[in-house]
Amino acid sequence: MANQKNENRNKNGEDGGLRAQVSPVVVRRLPRYHRYLGELLREGIYRISSAELSKMMEVNASQIRQDLNCFGGFGQQGYGYNVKFLYGKIGEVLGTEDGFRAVIVGAGNLGRALAASHMFERRGIERIAMFDSNPAIIGKTVSDLPVLDVSELEAFCAREKPEIAVLTVPKEAAYDVSVRLAEAGVRGIWNFANMELKLDEYPDLYILNVHLGDSLMVLSYGIRSRMK
Amino acid sequence: MANQKNENRNKNGEDGGLRAQVSPVVVRRLPRYHRYLGELLREGIYRISSAELSKMMEVNASQIRQDLNCFGGFGQQGYGYNVKFLYGKIGEVLGTEDGFRAVIVGAGNLGRALAASHMFERRGIERIAMFDSNPAIIGKTVSDLPVLDVSELEAFCAREKPEIAVLTVPKEAAYDVSVRLAEAGVRGIWNFANMELKLDEYPDLYILNVHLGDSLMVLSYGIRSRMK
Numbered sequence: 397m398a399n400q401k402n403e404n405r406n407k408n409g410e411d412g413g414l415r416a417q418v419s420p421v422v423v424r425r426l427p428r429y430h431r432y433l434g435e436l437l438r439e440g441i442y443r444i445s446s447a448e449l450s451k452m453m454e455v456n457a458s459q460i461r462q463d464l465n466c467f468g469g470f471g472q473q474g475y476g477y478n479v480k481f482l483y484g485k486i487g488e489v490l491g492t493e494d495g496f497r498a499v500i501v502g503a504g505n506l507g508r509a510l511a512a513s514h515m516f517e518r519r520g521i522e523r524i525a526m527f528d529s530n531p532a533i534i535g536k537t538v539s540d541l542p543v544l545d546v547s548e549l550e551a552f553c554a555r556e557k558p559e560i561a562v563l564t565v566p567k568e569a570a571y572d573v574s575v576r577l578a579e580a581g582v583r584g585i586w587n588f589a590n591m592e593l594k595l596d597e598y599p600d601l602y603i604l605n606v607h608l609g610d611s612l613m614v615l616s617y618g619i620r621s622r623m624k
Numbered sequence: 625m626a627n628q629k630n631e632n633r634n635k636n637g638e639d640g641g642l643r644a645q646v647s648p649v650v651v652r653r654l655p656r657y658h659r660y661l662g663e664l665l666r667e668g669i670y671r672i673s674s675a676e677l678s679k680m681m682e683v684n685a686s687q688i689r690q691d692l693n694c695f696g697g698f699g700q701q702g703y704g705y706n707v708k709f710l711y712g713k714i715g716e717v718l719g720t721e722d723g724f725r726a727v728i729v730g731a732g733n734l735g736r737a738l739a740a741s742h743m744f745e746r747r748g749i750e751r752i753a754m755f756d757s758n759p760a761i762i763g764k765t766v767s768d769l770p771v772l773d774v775s776e777l778e779a780f781c782a783r784e785k786p787e788i789a790v791l792t793v794p795k796e797a798a799y800d801v802s803v804r805l806a807e808a809g810v811r812g813i814w815n816f817a818n819m820e821l822k823l824d825e826y827p828d829l830y831i832l833n834v835h836l837g838d839s840l841m842v843l844s845y846g847i848r849s850r851m852k
Contacts, residue, residue, distance in 0.1 A: 613655035
């Protein structure tokens with residue numbers, strides 16, 4: 397397993413050129429392109445014009461051409477994009493080819509909901525275990541994942557070296573668990589604990605704080621706007 | 625209740641001027657300001673300079689002044705922002721004063737996790753009921769909410785007139801349930817069903833599709849970037 401991962405790392409090094417060409421603004425839009433292209437593949441559609449993609453995604457066609465140009469000479473008149481190639485290239489930039497593995501810390505309702513989702517495997521990420529502190533669920537299996545005692549976190553991470561931790565513990569526990577994860581070598585934390593997590597002491601750790609409440613406010617604003 | 629709501633609507637009409645002054649780009653940033661200001665209030669902090677807010681939010685101070693200028697003559701040298709006033713004004717724009725009420729359709733793990741969250745009440749939204757089709761949980765109470773039979777959706781909405789529906793049903797059921805909600809007069813759908821929901825037949829309905837997988841890709845990209 398370790399060898400396989402190293403090979404992936406080497407391969408990534410080689411496409412550093414492609415990544416360097418993609419601007420940060422475009423990168424933020426890539427997950428959505430990746431998702432739509434994945435849908436097309438599942439529907440058996442292998443070519444699509446920028447006009448069709450534009451209609452489907454509700455983004456104007458010139459924006460699409462501009463965003464996707466750096467991935468190669470695609471989208472010529474009358475040819476359209478090669479969906480599979482583009483999906484693969486965008487995935488490489490986003491890291492779906494890196495073989496990242498994830499643990500979910502917190503086996504409550506949200507942890508279980510995330511564990512049951514297909515989004516990890518669809519994006520090349522393998523879920524390998526859940527952790528909790530509740531003796532009533534430790535040792536059980538949730539969505540094919542073993543629920544381990546959170547006291548085993550360090551030993552598990554030393555052995556399995558997961559890159560990603562999904563954090564669904566209560567707010568109060570989030571900081572301590574995060575420091576333990578960082579010390580144990582985890583590279584990224586997807587934080588659902590509903591608090592702004594910052595660990596400046598670990599500059600190599602990438603933290604993504606999810607704020608569903610912000611999304612709820614966008615909904616509320618959208619409703620309010622249409623009521624005028 | 626109905627009267628109270630109408631009063632809110634009228635009040636909203638009067639502050640149309642403020643809303644009109646806020647550009648769409650700034651609106652997208654408002655939920656985050658609202659969240660930070662709410663945190664400050666909970667900590668008992670009633671004044672903050674743009675420099676302090678800048679440090680806390682990791683946004684540059686001139687951006688903050690530019691974003692918040694339209695809310696009135698605040699942020700003068702040596703005075704700082706009036707946290708409570710600003711929090712209230714931003715909330716008004718976002719719709720927290722509108723007394724919106726929400727139902728959660730789907731009482732699985734994700735529905736339960738959302739039902740248990742404080743984010744609704746913190747943003748002025750009242751959760752009033754959950755719906756499910758599973759006889760084993762219909763009639764139970766989850767986070768103080770009754771779980772009702774989804775067959776009662778239309779009758780309930782006709783009576784209680786919730787503006788918001790949180791959709792956590794399986795992908796396959798999402799479209800049908802959404803049409804029923806739209807027909808029943810719901811104004812906004814917060815869609816967690818992991819599919820792109822579009823109901824062009826209901827132009828007054830605001831749909832916000834949540835794609836956690838896109839967020840996972842941002843995490844993956846962030847980790848990958850720091851590994852170089």
